[in-house]
Amino acid sequence: MAGRRVALTGIGVLAPGGIGSKRFWDLLADGRTATRRITFFDPTPFRSQVAAQIDFDPAEHGLGPQDVRRMDRAAQLAVVAAREALEDSGIGVGSGPGSADPHRTGVTVGSAVGATMGLDQEYRVVSDGGTLELVDHTYAVPHLYGYLVPSSFAAEVAWAAGAEGPATVVSTGCTSGIDAVGHAAEVIREGSADVMVAGATDAPISPITMACFDAIKATTPRRDEPECASRPFDGTRNGFVLGEGSAFFVLEELDSARRRGAHVYAELAGYATRSNAYHMTGLRPDGAEMAEAIRSALGQARTAADRIDYVNAHGSGTKQNDRHETAAFKKSLGAHAYDVPVSSIKSMVGHSLGAIGSIEIAACALAMEHHVIPPTANLRTPDPECDLDYVPLTARERRTDTVLTVGSGFGGFQSAMVLARPDRDAE
Structure with a gap:
């Protein structure tokens, strides 16, 4: 099995x-x-x-x-x-x-x-x-x-x-x-x-x-x-x-x-979770624990960092989280972090606490289905410390075969999941 x-x-x-x-x-x-x-x-x-x-x-x-x-x-x-x-x-x-x-x-x-x-x-x-x-x-x-x-x-x-x-x-x-x-x-x-x-x-x-x-x-x-x-x-x-x-x-x-001829939206190719054992609500600015979760999920998926086509960010809209995530993406994805589109759907549907991680998985699967990356709404004045491509305001057409979604929670929980097309290596 x-x-x-x-x-x-x-x-x-x-x-x-x-x-x-x-x-x-x-x-x-x-x-x-x-x-x-x-x-x-x-x-x-x-x-x-x-x-x-x-x-x-x-x-x-x-x-x-x-x-x-x-x-x-x-x-x-x-x-x-x-x-x-x-x-x-x-x-x-x-x-x-x-x-x-x-x-x-x-x-x-x-x-x-x-x-x-x-x-x-x-x-x-x-x-x-x-x-x-x-x-x-x-x-x-x-x-x-x-x-x-x-x-x-x-x-x-x-x-x-x-x-x-x-x-x-x-x-x-x-x-x-x-x-x-x-x-x-x-x-x-x-x-x-x-x-x-x-x-x-x-x-x-x-x-x-x-x-x-x-x-x-x-x-x-x-x-x-x-x-x-x-x-x-x-x-x-x-x-x-x-x-x-x-x-x-x-x-x-x-x-x-x-x-059975089912329509397959995506394969759940990799998943990992870590804890920062640091603070109930605080985050280390270097994003080390989230980065480790991302690396582990990529390893389980047998996917190189530069194969990620889209990153669904936790993107809660707090300075601490946004900067922590930006650091984690750079640490785990390397130079590819500057090339891959990143966005937060919380800008549109808010933060539904425990539910949002599943709602974001749905967004990722549908982004793969339609080859469209949802935008980060209301992003008009970029934080200079968040210097990645956050897809501001307008959705972007792009083929997405492999997607990374992440989550961050009080208590220091950091989780990452990789969704991929099952036949991505055959195309």
């Missing part, structure tokens, strides 16, 4: 500005932004008052009142995205002809903050708006335990997929979305499953989250022109824009996918 290759054959995306992978891609290719003033609650008391929200109606996507009562918003997004990925892949799970074996089909879900919105809402109820020191649990929804334990996300996706194989939750902060997909690929490579439904979800736009990021001044205080608030690699940036979303994929053993 060792050395089995992993294909990505299905994509499902719910992201700000567009539900479904097609609308998501159209927004990126057009360079449009989905950031706006928060409408989920009154943001007036907060320093940061903008976010990237999804216009999502559960009923429109087949979720009934009982589903909505049982599942936090993040779980709802995950189930709908997973269903789209399964439909896109054309694979069935069950006993029908050509269906995947349920016992050989697994699930991996990434999430940084779990059921934030459900827990926030229920605390307000049981504490009577924060007035009760001793909360009254009798007012809580009966499914509160499901909000508390992130494992409920994996259970919901497994039920939706009919998957009876390995089911896992990965929570590594803002790299959760890459790490969940990377873990799922390893499960297939080692032979523990043949098909994995893998991705990530987070719906963190709530008062408690805004208060936490306000306290450390990580999110932008820019309130005028919310659509221009997220400015990765720009000299005028002053913090990231919080977002929400979910992206899921169907991963399969490559030979099996080819035998």
Whole structure:
């Protein structure tokens, strides 16, 4: 079983500005932004008052009142995205002809903050708006335990997929979305499953989250022109824009996918993660740990640095991150760092914490599909310390056979993944 290759054959995306992978891609290719003033609650008391929200109606996507009562918003997004990925892949799970074996089909879900919105809402109820020191649990929804334990996300996706194989939750902060997909690929490579439904979800736009990021001044205080608030690699940036979303994929053993005639978006050729063991929120300016993750992922993919056609940056829009990443690209890619296009889609869809890594994998696979590199929106005043080609403002047509995507998270997590065309060496 060792050395089995992993294909990505299905994509499902719910992201700000567009539900479904097609609308998501159209927004990126057009360079449009989905950031706006928060409408989920009154943001007036907060320093940061903008976010990237999804216009999502559960009923429109087949979720009934009982589903909505049982599942936090993040779980709802995950189930709908997973269903789209399964439909896109054309694979069935069950006993029908050509269906995947349920016992050989697994699930991996990434999430940084779990059921934030459900827990926030229920605390307000049981504490009577924060007035009760001793909360009254009798007012809580009966499914509160499901909000508390992130494992409920994996259970919901497994039920939706009919998957009876390995089911896992990965929570590594803002790299959760890459790490969940990377873990799922390893499960297939080692032979523990043949098909994995893998991705990530987070719906963190709530008062408690805004208060936490306000306290450390990580999110932008820019309130005028919310659509221009997220400015990765720009000299005028002053913090990231919080977002929400979910992206899921169907991963399969490559030979099996080819035998059933599946459309293969990309091969998950390499993945690695590292920790800087340095600081909860701080980053070393030399980018050494991210560079090491990139080198390791390239090694697993057996790909030279100069074969990378596009780099999807973490690009959160903070000075510390943007400069750390720039240094990491130079350290790991060498002179090629100055030639390869780099961009950040967070400029358009915000930073959805644990979900964004999977959303960015979807962007990379679609960039390979369409031979178009999404731009870094709002990049008008380049930071002189970020001197690479960050594809400002407008998408760029370019053949992309091999793509690198990276993530960086609180706690020092640094992850990298290489996506490639399976037949790239034969062309």
